[in-house]
Amino acid sequence: MRRNKLRVTGAVVVSTALVLGAAACGGDDKSGGSGDELTIGFMGDLTGENSGIVIPPSQGAQLAVDQYNATNPKVKIKIKKYDSQGKGEQAVPLAKQAITKDKVVAMIGPAFSGESAQVGPVLEEGKIPSVSPSATNAALGTKGWKFWHRIVGNDNAQGEGIGTFILNGLSAKKVFVINDQSEYGKPLAETVKATVTKGGATVTEDAIDPNGSDFSSAVNKAKAAKADAIFFGGYYAAGGKLIKQLREAGVKGRFLSGDGSLDKGLAKGAGGTTADGSAIGCPCLIDPTGTASPKSKTFAEQYKAKYNTDTAIYSAEGYDAATAFIEAIKAGNDTAEKINEYLSKIDVPGVSKQIKFTPQGEPAAADVYIYQVKGDTLPLLGKAAEAKIG
Structure with a gap:
């Protein structure tokens, strides 16, 4: 993130x-x-x-x-x-x-x-x-x-994991990729794009200014693309507003994002239950029930x-x-x-x-998990390679 x-x-x-x-x-x-x-x-x-x-x-x-x-x-x-x-x-x-x-x-x-x-x-x-x-x-x-x-x-592992979930967990054929032009969001979006493209999906893309309030350009392009899945590389503050505008425009594709959007603030910014069903990937483990x-x-x-x-x-x-x-x-x-x-x-x-760290300072192990937005909760669906969503 x-x-x-x-x-x-x-x-x-x-x-x-x-x-x-x-x-x-x-x-x-x-x-x-x-x-x-x-x-x-x-x-x-x-x-x-x-x-x-x-x-x-x-x-x-x-x-x-x-x-x-x-x-x-x-x-x-x-x-x-x-x-x-x-x-x-x-x-x-x-x-x-x-x-x-x-x-x-x-x-x-x-x-x-x-x-x-x-x-x-x-x-x-x-x-x-x-x-x-x-x-x-x-x-x-x-x-x-x-x-x-x-x-x-890192975001290479995260992007590949989310991309794999888009292909396997969602069976998406058309993917629209949006990034917030940050040092976090842009490369993450690029990795997701590369992963789903390699998997055979058709990809269109755009970028937004997260400090802006009108994302109509990206929203209109997403609508025209008729995408099965819409991935946003960025943070929940902008992500919530983006979801709201997408849904108001009648865009139906599944909304996905990375760890920067894994917060209750995403649903709040989208307005109530508008964000429900969104899938958020993260190379982190959130396990409030202690089942892991x-x-x-x-x-x-x-x-x-x-x-x-x-x-x-x-x-x-x-x-x-x-x-x-x-x-x-x-x-x-x-x-x-x-x-x-x-x-x-x-x-x-x-x-x-x-x-445990590699000589480059990276963690020796890095799993990616998928979470689903349900109201103000973010239940764990499982590891990216195995998770399914209804």
């Missing part, structure tokens, strides 16, 4: 070097707290229009840390949260503050792909290990960063007890991202560079998957 259309420029890297030069490398300093406490950051959109898909991983991470601290360990952990609102221009200075002032030894996040692309060089220069619970842009794993990781599968595994069941119960709400998008991945750092600290690693070194060999069970 991930937001923001800002480009990564040389200026970001240059300014990073200037700010961090005086502070040396954050990873060399055994700070991040006082004495027996280390500070881990969490960065993402906590108050913006798409905060609904960032608050759950933030809560999951906090739960993991609170449980660890409750064991009265020798070294406790504090989470410091940085509200970037998913915007690179806010995320970059916050990352610099985290390194030079707050002395974090690790960062959970950034949550979105656009901000991750801009903050990555800052954390890399500062030698601060990061684990994103939700940034899915595939290109992030090709930067050669040594301190970057994610616990969630005993560990998932325990997590769902503990999350509900703490927050009085069911687990949601990326809550399990936020928990697992925090767990990766907790395991490193439990093993006696108290500097950023030592924590990063530990991440290269970690291999422990998580809630969403086995916590």
Whole structure:
């Protein structure tokens, strides 16, 4: 998932070097707290229009840390949260503050792909290990960063999974693909397009400005295409409005989207039950009933007890991202560079998957799941290759 259309420029890297030069490398300093406490950051959109898909991983991470601290360990952990609102221009200075002032030894996040692309060089220069619970842009794993990781599968896996479901689960022959022109939505849409095209479907496409209010151009093209399935690469704030306008125009094709739309806000934006029947793909496991595994069941119960709400998008991945750092600290690693070194060999069970990373920082395993919109609920249909929809 991930937001923001800002480009990564040389200026970001240059300014990073200037700010961090005086502070040396954050990873060399055994700070991040006082004495027996280390500070881990969490960065993402906590108050913006798409905060609904960032608050759950933030809560999951906090739960993991609170449980660890409750064991009265020798070294406790504090989470410091940085509200970037998913915007690179806010995320970059916050990352610099985290390194030079707050002395974090690790960062959970950034949550979105656009901000991750801009903050990555800052954390890399500062030698601060990061684990994103939700940034899915595939290109992030090709930067050669040594301190970057994610616990969630990338958009190549997600797009292929959703495309496979469109072909097999829906048996769609005509597919209309729309993207929001973001660093998240556009490449995800391209992967879905490539997958269904390879499978023999006819594809037409268009793009929208997610900050706009009139999507009539794309809606009219979708209507003319008479598509069986309409895939939107983007976030729920725009996705809800798009569904509403499609249905008002009489477009009947099944609406689908990726993890950026896996939020109750999609149905709210569409207006009541208008979004019902939509299918949302995600390389994340949302299992509020705890049916996937005993560990998932325990997590769902503990999350509900703490927050009085069911687990949601990326809550399990936020928990697992925090767990990766907790395991490193439990093993006696108290500097950023030592924590990063530990991440290269970690291999422990998580809630969403086995916590293990490739040399590129990608998760070693990445399943894609399909969810269906039913009112304000998002029940799990199953893995993308097996799911069916009525």
